[in-house]
């Protein structure tokens with residue numbers, strides 16, 4: 396693969412040849428990787444996640460591992476600084492990558508003679524590895540799930556009453572009620588309990604312009620309504 | 629010198645180009661001893677990329693790029709299509725390994741200062757390939773239209789909305805220009821399976837041509 400006229404290419408020592416020497420190494424590596432990938436895909440088949448459900452708050456989505464460091468980094472930018480993390484930092488990195496050949500023009504490739512470049516690259520690698528590790532650790536210790544109490548018959552009865560009082564004005568159920576909002580007779584078969592809770596807390600997750608208002612229920616009352624509705628299948 | 633066999637002669641007569649002789653010379657001519665296993669990562673990235681193309685074509689045959697059918701069609705692929713679940717796993721593992729090898733490859737070129745003159749174009753085409761790989765990862769993540777996909781669109785929409793002039797980005801990403809709330813899964817599908825591969829092929833051509841022309845850089 397070498398070109399003798401390439402400025403930095405020297406033919407020092409005992410040269411092998413691309414064919415067969417390097418090609419052999421390369422093919423061996425390729426074969427190993429191919430076998431490993433096929434085996435991995437066969438043994439550890441990926442699961443299919445659940446279908447998109449706009450309101451499930453019990454789900455803590457994570458990006459693929461190679462984006463974890465970036466998500467961790469974003470946690471440190473808040474409020475007006477968010478734009479710095481989501482826009483300016485990536486832009487700066489990209490610009491640096493593009494300009495790199497024109498910025499680093501040192502004639503030597505010897506890493507020991509390029510302390511600045513060496514320190515910067517090391518810092519970069521350490522930062523990425525550390526952020527990834529931190530993200531994994533934080534994920535494990537902090538899973539922010541809505542904790543829902545188990546459903547009881549009393550809850551369902553109480554939930555029906557709350558529904559009649561606060562929700563029937565707009566929503567119909569079993570043929571009774573308003574028609575300004577979706578019929579909730581079968582809500583339990585198209586949405587789970589966490590989604591219902593989430594809609595009551597913040598109706599705007601259904602639609603930005605919804606006419607459904609935030610109804611001031613206590614946590615216990617909300618659990619009762621959601622218990623009642625999630626059983627309507 | 630290596631003896632010329634029939635096949636090689638045939639290939640030489642087929643490759644009609646003025647640089648023919650040079651190409652063959654480079655392929656079979658000595659390389660310096662410092663070319664080690666570290667130099668394998670670019671080739672391995674290419675191998676995995678080709679695996680992605682193959683498994684991707686297979687999946688695309690059965691995938692339904694619309695929000696109502698995307699998830700169900702993947703479930704169908706897993707349950708009813710011959711080697712469907714395997715193809716899907718292969719595609720996911722390939723994505724994983726492609727990023728891994730690509731990072732190793734970039735790190736190697738950085739370490740060896742291979743981005744410097746005369747290899748600027750080699751490097752710049754590489755940066756484009758890095759961006760394209762990220763774009764492959766993001767658009768592919770959205771296609772199953774599962775929880776993670778929905779959440780990813782929401783998250784990225786929020787980032788974009790934080791910029792001035794881009795309010796309403798989430799809505800646009802989720803619903804497109806349509807008012808009936810159709811999620812543009814089809815759009816991401818076209819980007820993932822047509823636009824990005826075409827762009828990747830273009831930049832890979834430049835990338836490999838430059839490697840051919842200039843050879844690989846010396847190590848430290």
Ligand code: HEM
Nearest residue numbers: 667668670671673674737742750751754755757758844845
């Ligand atoms: C689809 C992704 C890519 C593929 C398939 C690929 C493939 C290759 C191959 C086969 C080589 C030959 C030498 C070697 O393997 O080390 C090479 C060289 C090179 N690549 Fe890539 N590459 C990719 C992406 C990138 C990226 C993202 C960068 C940097 C941002 C990059 C920068 C370079 C440079 C500078 C060389 C010359 C190496 C030298 O002179 O030592 N490549 N690439």
